[in-house]
Amino acid sequence: MKKTLFFLLISSICFSQSKNSIDAINKIPFQDRIKNASLLEATFLKNATDAYKINYQLGLAESYANLSLVYYYQGKYEKDLYYSLKAISLFEKNNEKEKLAKEYGELGYRIKKRNLLKAQIFMQRGMKIAQKNNFEKPLLGIYNNYGVLKEMQNELDSALFFYKKGLILKEKVNDKLGIPYSLNNIAGVYVMRKQYNEAIKLYNEALSIRKQIKDNVGVAENLSYFGDLYFAQKNYQKAISYYQKTVHDALQFNYIDLIQYSYKKLSECYELLGQPDLAFSNFKKYSEYKDLILNKETNAKIAELDVKYESNKKEKQLLQQEIEAKNSRNKLIAVSVLALFIGLIGFLIYRQQKLKNKQQEQEYELKSAISQIETQNKLHEQRLSISRDLHDNIGAQLTFVISSIDNLKFGNKITDTKINNQLTKISDFTKATIIELRDTIWAMNTSEFAFDDLRSRIFNFIEKAKSAKEDIDFKFAIDNKLKDIKLSSLVGINIYRTIQEAINNAVKYSDGNEILVNIYKQNNDIKIDVTDNGKGFDIENTNFGNGLYNMKKRIEEINGTFKIDSQTNKGTTISFSLNNK
Structure with missing residues (x-):
């Protein structure tokens, strides 16, 4: 029944990107969005292509925003960032302030583990736009997610303030999907303050709502919260049972964030229980999934957006200054007398030259900044190139040496013990060199x-x-x-x-x-x-x-x-x- 509903909703999406079709996608259960991510990806890519052909800017921006969300669910964080930035640029260009506020808020939340400082800046931009224009819908998510950033910075009073502010808005509009997020976050703060009874009540309330609306991924998240609660109470065995249930459910939906978090907590539990083998095996799994989240190009992409945003801002300020200068000049000309005409012209020429010099200075600073960024990018590319050469050339050659020694030893049946021992030493030394080479490449990258x-x-x-x-x-x-x-x-x-x-x-x-x-x-x-x-x-x-x-x-x-x-x-x-x- 659930899959039938999903395919009916997909088939109803046309390239026009109408509000009804977007709302239909948002109503799809989270787990179905993940399971059918490939179909959603193909649909939104087609929507983007069709919107581009007829120059439908808003439809193109909404397609990009939806694509970024699909790629986030898939763990493709570079593509998530790329399409979100494109959506922000188009929303800003077309003065779609409500959608711009929402996209800034969602992008900030999604990059919080990769760049907390930029996440806060993006979310503050979205909050400022929404508050200034009284946009209630974007604030439903922004308040709650901004509280998460404050909690990550251990500013618990601020976190609780924004969580409760978001909950009031969600209860006002009866947002069944969003209310559990706020309840869980408030409960999380109570856990950190060791107010466990209050936390359990809120966790149970959130879990009940998620079961009611059949949000299975949300249920998995709630299981991890119960794990956190028992971990905080040092009941590690009970915490382990909840984290294991979370991993089981999260793996079904390939929910990478939740998987890697649960493996990390399992490793910590086993370590505290004095079971190092289980701690190490779970830590290895956590490391594997963590590598999927980290993206070396993320910070460069965020910096690129920042440069573009600040450059556009400066250009608008310069344009506004020029408009004000022209109005001032026209008023002066209108009220000036002929006797002051020559002096006025001289003053205007001086003023114009001063503005021109200032503009040239700003252009020079901008070019210098761009040049510095290009230099850093080139250095980064060179480091990657060197590390690839080390891995592909020297690493392959060392592996060939080991293989050749092994073939020599076992293919020729060497009976001389000294020669055999010497070959073994060379093989062991080469293996150690490969390990050190990998460590060096790891540090370079x-x-x-x-x-x-x-x-x-x-x-x-x-x-x-x-x-x-x-x-x-x-x-x-x-x-x-x-x-x-x-x-x-x-x-x-x-x-x-x-x-x-x-x-x-x-x-x-x-x-x-x-x-x-x-x-x-x-x-x-x-x-x-x-x-x-x-x-x-x-x-x-x-x-x-x-x-x-x-x-x-x-x-x-x-x-x-x-x-x-x-x-x-x-x-x-x-x-x-x-x-x-």
Whole structure:
């Protein structure tokens, strides 16, 4: 029955993009929009083509807006951003202020995890337009979604204010689809404030409405909220059951945001329950889905929109100044007497020249800004080109070396133990080189990344060390306070390489059976300790090799401090710290 309704609605959409057809699409249940995203994509692309042929600007803009939403559901975030920007440009050009306000608000909400600052700017633009023109419909979503941004910034009072403001509007118009969002968001703030009884009431009310309107994706979201509630109460087993239900439902609709969030929370639950294997397997799944959300070109696209928006704004201001200047000049000419005519002409020429100079200065600044952006884009393209060459050429050649060594060993049945061992060493060294090459490419392609990304890399390295040295007990601990800290690619790769070298030194030289890696926050510093319980050494009477020297140099390059503490038969600790102000 549900599919029949969907196809009837699709067939009713003509290229004219009438209001009724758009409303019909908006009434399709969320899960059906996701399942039938390909059909919707084809329909809106055809609508856009037909509207373009007859120069129907509004129909074209609405098609772009709907396409951006379809691509967002599919997890195609670059296309989502591209078509949303095109829709905004056309709505603004055609003075469709209500639709412009709505699109700004929706775009801001959809990019919140990729660029929170720009998300806030876009949503404020949409809110300002809607409030100024008393547009109630766009504000239904904008108030609620702006509250989400405030909650992400831990401004809970502001978040609660906007959530309740949005709920009042939705209840006024009986918006059954939107009311659960507001109820859940208000409940989320109550959870953060440990007002659990109030939160449960609102979650149950939202879940009841979503079941009533058969919003199955909304029901999946509500299950994750119950998981968050029990997680906050440290009832991790019950939280796990809800997150697992959420993953099961979200996978049916390919709801990427919800899938990756649930895997991350499952990893945290298992880690807190002392089950590292399950924590690691869920964290790997979270990382896979997280990569689908991150888009390296997103910030560049957002910056491009900003430049266009600000340039248009300046052009309008210059035009307004010229109009005012002409009116002023006409009035002066009309009331001036012949005796002042020559002086007036001189004054007007001077004024016009001043405006011209000012305009030239602004044009020069604009050209400089555009040139700087083009230079940054070229540098980014060069970095991508170099990383591709490293991966495709050097990576392939190293793989060929490994394959050739393996073929040589097993194809020729080499009996000489020394030759066989030497070939094995060359193969192992080549494999290690490939891993370091991949790490270098990873750092080159990322201008900045969170500590979560670094944690995943360290975790993988330690897992490989465990399999290579089963007689050593490896332990890895990282402070949860660090997970949202951003690092530049230079800082991140230097920290990672130093930890690698410290672990390798402990494995090779300590003769210990336990190695601990501890990363934590102390005041404004990030502290990292790599400790073994091995034989240690006398610092005063030992010549440090290249490994220790290189570690010290790496940390000093990123303005950190490096320290070695070792005592004979009492083990060694390599410590380094970075200021995080």
